[in-house]
Amino acid sequence: MFDISAVFVYIKKRITIKDSLLLSLATLLYFATRLYNIKLLPIFNDEGIYIHWAKAAWHDASWRFISLTDGKQPLQTWGTIPFLKLFPNDAL
Numbered sequence: 001m002f003d004i005s006a007v008f009v010y011i012k013k014r015i016t017i018k019d020s021l022l023l024s025l026a027t028l029l030y031f032a033t034r035l036y037n038i039k040l041l042p043i044f045n046d047e048g049i050y051i052h053w054a055k056a057a058w059h060d061a062s063w064r065f066i067s068l069t070d071g072k073q074p075l076q077t078w079g080t081i082p083f084l085k086l087f088p089n090d091a092l
Contacts, residue, residue, distance in 0.1 A: 054080035 043051070049070070056063040057074075058081045067077045 050076050050080060051084075053077045054084055057081060058084050 050067075053063075053066045054077050056066055057077050064078070065074050067074045
């Protein structure tokens with residue numbers, strides 16, 4: 001049987017604070033380089049379609065299943081609606 005506590009004990013024995021800080025710094029550096037000027041990248045076709053569907057579903061409840069007309073599941077559309085409410089002026 002798989003014992004998750006043994007994995008945690010192994011990690012505690014092998015990884016030091018210095019390793020954790022180095023990994024955190026590398027992760028932070030990675031995301032900083034990926035997110036820098038991200039708005040300059042154009043959106044792809046499917047991203048534009050999902051944003052359009054989410055805007056339509058947000059403004060009119062009868063369009064909540066608009067993505068089914070293209071054979072796509074509506075979870076992506078529903079998950080985008082709260083972000084459109086948080087950032088109404090910037091759909092990306």
